[in-house]
Structure formats: structure tokens, C-alpha cells
Amino acid sequence: MSPDTLRAARPRLREGVRLGPAVRSGPTLVHSVKEPVSGRYFQIGPSEFFIMARLDGITTLAEIDRQYAVEFRRRLTDDHWAHILGTLGRRGLLSGSEPPQAPAPEQRRRSLLYVRLPVVAPERWLGRLEPRLRPLFSPYAVVPLLVAVVGMEIAVLARAGDLWGATTRLGEGRPLVLAAVLLGVWLTVAVHEVAHGLTGTHFGGTATEIGVVWRFPMLAPYCRVNDIVFMARRHRVYVAFSGMFAGLVVLLPVAIAWPLLGGTAADAAGSALLLGSLSGLINLLPFFRLDGYAMLNHALGMRDLQGESLAYVRGLLRRDRALPPYPRGQTRIYVIYVTCAALACVAWVCWIVLWTVRSFGH
Known part of the structure; x- marks a missing residue:
């Protein structure tokens, strides 16, 4: 292809190719790209994103090159353009290029410490359920429920001693009832995961798996939501928050019933309220790779806050001169x-030591 013909070309991305917003990955920005036929995901930088976002079948490469020069203060040679178009074509991202082959089945990592078992593909039934539950995503539903949940957790904190006493009494005198309470709390975690899938569906994602994961020493439900990287930042935060929120909302009837009950029923309700609240609120801690960490990651627009933070601080302590230049606010x-x-x-270690000393002291 002659240089003039190349520059006059008006390539277009394949129908259905998705380009995601920028997220911070170390000192650089990256964008996610999804190829619609195979479902493969790619990571690209800002310059590649700039070009791909303009491949609309109308704009010529010469026009894109002029815009590129203004944005990045350099021009691309004909060899650069040929390489870019060739790479996009091989990946099946250009209209008219050969569709890529479907990826090989995913090899699931399994060990005594980690096993993930998919149970159901929920995309179809969540797609039917979401329109019926769409009013629940309105501020008129979310805000009152959020206020009620916050009030419930304040009450749990204020009555933590009584709730712990109820749990202890069940453990000592009604172990089977306590086991039933623990099963009920575990089922609230299932509600938690379905809420992730439903919220992801509401904001344009797809829930591809719901199942059970064994991550030593815990067995818990999980939900896999694809395409979250293409959502607006606040929607990604909502998807991460929705599971913990739904898990606490289902405890509201228990919180209302607890003061009205007596005996074993009151102890069971108090135990469920305490253990369910702990299960939900632990998810908010951003130091484990749970919902709170995902919320913080999405809110800050970062790809892996924990890993990148540790790598940067480790290099800083070692006075590593090879550390790349990070934006000041990011460091x-x-x-x-x-x-x-x-x-x-x-704080956690000190609490464990104090609890152990007090327990053995008695």
C-alpha cells in the first residue's frame, strides 16, 4: 500500500469492540479493550486508545495523525501506521479482519488451599430479574435503606455486649441453633453475591458465574461480573458496594424482631445480627482483597492499589533509583x-494478644 493510499484509508473498529476508561497502573494509564467475537480482553496505553477511539470509518489516518501530533507532540511514520493496523487486524479488532478463534477453556487453579466451583450461569435470569427490581436502584429506595442500615449498625455497636452474650449462650447451650444461625449468615453472603451480579447487570455488565469458592479456611459463594472495567467509575463503586449493602439490608427484619423476642429465639436473632454485621462490615476493610478494597480501587481509578503501593514503598525504602516517575499525588x-x-x-495483633491474655487470665 502506497503512503498516500495508507493515509487516505478510513479504517473502522469491528462492531461491538469496547474501549474502557483510563485506570492508573503504576506510573502509567491503561485502558481495557474487549474483542466481541472471542471475548478476549486487552490492555492498551493512552496513545493506542487515542487512535482506536477515532477509527470510526469516517476519519482518515491523515486526520488522526494530525490530531495525534497535537496531543502527543510527535508524528507517526508510515511504518508505525502499518504496524498499528496490522496488530489490530491480527487481534480481530478491525472491521473486515478475520475473527479470532475462541479462547481455550479456562484452566481453573485448584489446590488444597483454593478451589472455585461454578454452579450456575446467571446472565439470563439476572437479565430477566433486573427490570423487575429496577426501582430498588432509585435513590428513593437506596437512601432510606442506607439510613436504616447505618442506624442498625449503630445499634449493633451500642449493644455489642448483649449480642455477644446471646452468641455465647447459644454456643454453650444450643450449639445446633448456633449452627443454624451460621448457615443463615452464610446464606446472606449468597444474597451478597447475587446483589453484585444484579447491580453489574443494571449498569451494563454481565454476571457470568455464580458458585462457591474454597479459599482456606473459608467456603463462600462468589459471583463473577464481566465488563465492570467498561463502566463509569461511580458505577464500578456501586457494584462493589452492592453486595455488602444487600447483605446488611436482609438483616433489618432481624434487627426489628430481636427486641420483641425472648429466650432462645432472641439469642438466635441477636447472634444472627452480630455475626451478619461482622461478615458485612469486614468486607469494608480496604486492606483485604474484598469489597472495600475494590471500592477504594475503583474510586481512586487504580488497577491494583495494594500491589502498586507495596512495590512503591518497598522501592522507596531501598532507595531504588530505578523507580519510575510517579505523579506526586499518587505517591x-x-x-x-x-x-x-x-x-x-x-492494632489487630494487639487486640488478639489482649483477648488471649484476658481469656487465659480468667
Whole structure:
């Protein structure tokens, strides 16, 4: 192809190719790309994103090149353009290119410490359920429920001693009832995961798996939501928050019933309220790779806050001269995150030591 013909070309992305918003990955920005035929995902940088976002079948490469020069202060040669178009064509991202082959079946990692067992593909039934439950995503439903949940958790904190006493009494005198309570709390975690899938569906994603994961020493339900990387930042935060929120909402009837009950029923309700609240609120801690961490990651627009923070602070302590140049505000976030994680770890260890000393002291 001659240079003039190449520059006059008006290539277009394949129908259905999705380009995601920028997220911070270390010192650089990356965008996610999804090829619609095979479902493969790719990571690209800002310059590649700039070009791909303009491949609309109308704009010529010469026009894109002029815009590129203004944005990045350099021009691309004909060899560069040929390489870019060739790469996009091989990946099946250009209209008219050969569709890529479907990827090989995923090899699931299994060990004594980790096993993931898919149970159901929920995309179809969540797609039918979401329109019926759409009013629940309105602020008129979410805000009152959020206020009620916050009020419930304040009451749980205020009556934590009574709730712990109820749990202890069940453990000592009614172990089977306590086992039933634990099963009920476990089922609230299932509601938690379905809420992730439903919220992801509401904001344009797809829930491809619901199942059970064994991650030593816990057995828990899980939900896999695809395409979350293409959502707006606040929607990604909502998807991460929705599971914990739904798990606490289902405890509201228990919180209302607890003061009205007596005997074993009151102890069972109090235990469920305490254990369910702990299960939900632990998810908010951003130091484990749970919902709170995902919320913080999405809110800050980062790809892997924990890993990147540890890598940066480790290099800083070693005075590594090979550290890449990070934006100043980002390095502050890294240092604050690692400091808070270290303080939380120290507090947790101190609490365990204190609890152990007091327990054996009695």
C-alpha cells in the first residue's frame, strides 16, 4: 500500500469492540479493550486508545495523525501506521479482519488451599430479574435503606455486649441453633453475591458465574461480573458496594424482631445480627482483597492499589533509583495506604494478644 493510499484509508473498529476508561497502573494509564467475537480482553496505553477511539470509518489516518501530533507532540511514520493496523487486524479488532478463534477453556487453579466451583450461569435470569427490581436502584429506595442500615449498625455497636452474650449462650447451650444461625449468615453472603451480579447487570455488565469458592479456611459463594472495567467509575463503586449493602439490608427484619423476642429465639436473632454485621462490615476493610478494597480501587481509578503501593514503598525504602516517575499525588496515596494497613495490622495483633491474655487470665 502506497503512503498516500495508507493515509487516505478510513479504517473502522469491528462492531461491538469496547474501549474502557483510563485506570492508573503504576506510573502509567491503561485502558481495557474487549474483542466481541472471542471475548478476549486487552490492555492498551493512552496513545493506542487515542487512535482506536477515532477509527470510526469516517476519519482518515491523515486526520488522526494530525490530531495525534497535537496531543502527543510527535508524528507517526508510515511504518508505525502499518504496524498499528496490522496488530489490530491480527487481534480481530478491525472491521473486515478475520475473527479470532475462541479462547481455550479456562484452566481453573485448584489446590488444597483454593478451589472455585461454578454452579450456575446467571446472565439470563439476572437479565430477566433486573427490570423487575429496577426501582430498588432509585435513590428513593437506596437512601432510606442506607439510613436504616447505618442506624442498625449503630445499634449493633451500642449493644455489642448483649449480642455477644446471646452468641455465647447459644454456643454453650444450643450449639445446633448456633449452627443454624451460621448457615443463615452464610446464606446472606449468597444474597451478597447475587446483589453484585444484579447491580453489574443494571449498569451494563454481565454476571457470568455464580458458585462457591474454597479459599482456606473459608467456603463462600462468589459471583463473577464481566465488563465492570467498561463502566463509569461511580458505577464500578456501586457494584462493589452492592453486595455488602444487600447483605446488611436482609438483616433489618432481624434487627426489628430481636427486641420483641425472648429466650432462645432472641439469642438466635441477636447472634444472627452480630455475626451478619461482622461478615458485612469486614468486607469494608480496604486492606483485604474484598469489597472495600475494590471500592477504594475503583474510586481512586487504580488497577491494583495494594500491589502498586507495596512495590512503591518497598522501592522507596531501598532507595531504588530505578523507580519510575510517579505523579506526586499518587505517591502520597501509596504511602498513606501502606501506613494505614500497617497500623491496622498492629492494632489487630494487639487486640488478639489482649483477648488471649484476658481469656487465659480468667
